Amino acid sequence: MPHYWLMKSEPSEVSVDDALAAPNATVPWTGVRNYQARNFMRDAMQVGDGVLFYHSSCAEPGIVGIARVASGAYTDPTQFEADSPYFDPGSKKDAPRWLLVDVQVLHKTRNLTLPELRAAPELADLLVLKKGNRLSITPVEPRHWQAILERIDAA
């Protein structure tokens, strides 16, 4: 039983176009520094899970691509790189604190914007739309996944 996820990326860091341009359209999802998001990757994600690629902190936030989980969780190397913005001096090599998965973009979509998502009654319970939500990785229910695919094709 596959799971579905929404994963946020700042396009100024890694946009969907950046990901598509990478070898095999696959990028390591570096920089997750939140325990809940890490635990999703570690405990629940499986290779092949569906991913909604979301652009955050930009002019037009929204879902911009369909992707898949392309690896199991493994150590995020940037936590040990002193010159990285994701450096974590508290993480030890023999007990890494942070993990990542590889994400493969399958195709771009039109930008299904945040206002559109908010306007869709069937998406009222989508976690990323909840007030105060800051999680960079959230699970997506199958009915929401389906509704979002339909919304992308519509319009």
Next chain:
DNA sequence: GCCAACGTTGGC
């Protein structure tokens, strides 16, 4: 740039 909301830290 502002600010609401949330997570983390650290003193006690």
Next chain:
DNA sequence: GCCAACGTTGGC
């Protein structure tokens, strides 16, 4: 274990 202070996220 509590909670105030602080830092970060992310939409606007």
